[in-house]
Amino acid sequence: xxxxxRQQIGCWVHERWRTELVLRVPGFPWLDLCNRHESLTKTDxxxxxxxxxxxTSPLTVCRLFPATGAxxxxxxxxxxxxxxxxxxxxxxxxxxxxxxxxxRGTARLPQLRCCLASLWGQFGVSLEIILVExxxxxxxxxxxxxxxxLVHARSTSPDMPFNKSWxxxxxxxxxxxxxxxxxxxxxxxxxxxxxxxxxxIARGFAGARLPRLIFYLDAPSTVSVQTxxxxxxxxxxxxxxxxxxxxxTMTKQxxxxxxxxxxxxxxxxxxxxxxxxxxxxLRLYPGAFLPFIHLWHPSQPEKHAGLTERESFxxxxxxxxxxxxxxxxxxxxxxxxxGPWCRTQSA
Numbered sequence: 001x002x003x004x005x006r007q008q009i010g011c012w013v014h015e016r017w018r019t020e021l022v023l024r025v026p027g028f029p030w031l032d033l034c035n036r037h038e039s040l041t042k043t044d045x046x047x048x049x050x051x052x053x054x055x056t057s058p059l060t061v062c063r064l065f066p067a068t069g070a071x072x073x074x075x076x077x078x079x080x081x082x083x084x085x086x087x088x089x090x091x092x093x094x095x096x097x098x099x100x101x102x103x104r105g106t107a108r109l110p111q112l113r114c115c116l117a118s119l120w121g122q123f124g125v126s127l128e129i130i131l132v133e134x135x136x137x138x139x140x141x142x143x144x145x146x147x148x149x150l151v152h153a154r155s156t157s158p159d160m161p162f163n164k165s166w167x168x169x170x171x172x173x174x175x176x177x178x179x180x181x182x183x184x185x186x187x188x189x190x191x192x193x194x195x196x197x198x199x200x201i202a203r204g205f206a207g208a209r210l211p212r213l214i215f216y217l218d219a220p221s222t223v224s225v226q227t228x229x230x231x232x233x234x235x236x237x238x239x240x241x242x243x244x245x246x247x248x249t250m251t252k253q254x255x256x257x258x259x260x261x262x263x264x265x266x267x268x269x270x271x272x273x274x275x276x277x278x279x280x281x282l283r284l285y286p287g288a289f290l291p292f293i294h295l296w297h298p299s300q301p302e303k304h305a306g307l308t309e310r311e312s313f314x315x316x317x318x319x320x321x322x323x324x325x326x327x328x329x330x331x332x333x334x335x336x337x338x339g340p341w342c343r344t345q346s347a
Contacts, residue, residue, distance in 0.1 A: 003064040015061040019068060023075055030076055031212055031289060034242060035060050041287075048287025049212060051243040059213075059240045069237030073215050076291040077231060080190035083121035084114075084229040087147025095128040097194055098175030101185050102167035104135050109144060111186040111295040114226045116145065119183070122194040130174055134167035136160065149174070165261035165271045172255055181249045187214075188225075188293040189247070197249045200285050207250035208285035209276065211292045214244045222296040231293070245272035247292070254282050259329025262317075270314035277322040 003011070014036040021028045031049045034040055035057060040049040062069030099119060103112065112131075119129060131148040133140050138152040153170045155163075172180055179201050183189070193210070200208050216239035217225065224233050258278040265271040317325070 007064055011061055011064050015059070016065065016068070019061050019072065023068075023071055030072065030079075033059060033061075033072075033213075038242075043287035044285070044289075048285070048289040050287040053243065056241045056243045056245070059242065062240045063238050066236035066238035069215070069240055070234050072213075072240065073231070073234060073237050073291070073293075076213065076215075077190075080192060080291055082118050082188050082231060082293065083123075083191040084117040085120040087116075087120055091126055093126070095126045095177045096198055097125060097127050097179050097181055098130060098171075098177040099127055099181040099183050099194075100130045100132065100168055100171035100175065101183050102132050102134055102164040102171070103140075103185050104133065104162050106139050106144075108185060108297050110226045111222070111297055112145065114229065114295060115183075115185055115187055115189075116148065117229055118188040118191075119194075120147065121191045122189070123191055125194040125198060127194055128176060130171040132167040132171045134163055134170075161266040162268065163263060163266055164268075165265050165275075166263045169260045169263060172252065172260060175252060178252045179249065180252055180255055181247060183247045184294075186295045186297055187247065188295065190290055190292070193247075193290060196290065201249075201251060204283065205285045206254035206282040207248065207279055209245065209248050209279075210285070210288050210290045211244040211247065212242070212288040212290060214241045214292045214294050215239075216241065216294045217296050219296045225293075225295065244288075244292070245276055248272070248276065248279065250279060250282070254279075258282065259326050259332075262325070262329060263332075264317075265314075267310050269310065270317070274314075274317060274325070277318070278326050281322055281326070 015033075019033060022030050022033060032040060034051070038057065039052045041052060042048075043050050059069070062072065101112075101115075116129065119127065129148040130151060131140075131145055132151045132153050134153045134155065136155040136158045138154075140150060142150060151170060151174060153167050168182055179197065181194070181197060196210060197208065215237050217234065217237065221234045221236070225231060258275075258281065261271055262274055265274070
């Protein structure tokens with residue numbers, strides 16, 4: 001997209017000058033950046049920011065000036081660097097954290113491996129990564145993704161759509177830690193991410209949603225990062241999102257107290273918003289303060305199949321109060337809602 005002169009001038013008047021202050025003048029935190037019609041609240045004595053709007057939203061300044069988006073990424077990484085590492089040697093003690101990723105297929109293996117390298121770069125924390133392959137046939141083995149606990153959550157029929165919620169519940173049941181992190185396979189995390197989670201749980205919070213900004217890379221930048229395992233060559237970032245839903249962390253007790261992930265969601269989308277509403281009934285950390293990077297990948301071919309029906313399902317689901325949804329989910333055991341797929345299809 002090429003911005004018109006009018007758009008550029010409007011952005012300078014409302015957003016670009018604030019961004020330049022952040023990038024050029026010490027003492028102006030990047031946490032305060034948002035669009036002209038949005039507002040933020042400082043939380044946790046100024047450490048974090050809460051977004052006072054409901055949906056995710058892209059920063060206009062970076063959409064119109066992608067080179068500024070790359071500058072902002074480099075600025076955030078000076079405070080929260082991303083480090084890539086090899087898998088550590090196997091540990092047989094209980095980990096500090098159990099990080100759970102749902103996955104299907106092999107098309108996104110390069111993104112997954114890069115994501116795992118950033119997670120192995122966490123410091124001062126013992127971490128287990130549970131990779132749950134939710135599919136009919138298992139296509140992964142330990143040589144493709146070393147260092148993780150690889151679990152196959154077999155679909156109940158060959159045509160069953162991806163059920164991320166079911167996969168995450170499977171991982172949560174197998175977790176050896178009392179602290180759960182639900183992470184996406186295409187997301188790079190700063191190396192202080194896991195330690196920040198531990199600190200907040202130690203302070204008595206039942207969970208947290210920590211991404212303040214998510215930097216969405218384009219295809220060439222993503223290939224460069226995956227090939228080099230370096231972020232030094234990124235020149236443009238046009239899509240930077242505020243108020244992201246994932247990653248989400250909770251104690252295991254809190255997770256099951258609210259019913260875990262809702263396994264009635266099939267396909268892609270909706271389950272993250274749904275569980276976040278239920279999580280907000282807990283003592284959730286009030287705000288966010290971390291940058292994350294999202295790696296580009298082609299859209300999943302099945303994602304748009306049945307989109308209208310899925311959107312209607314999500315809308316109807318979200319109209320039910322979170323406490324009522326929670327009570328309903330607590331009547332089921334994990335796996336009960338995902339299991340009927342083959343019976344429904346054959347009826």
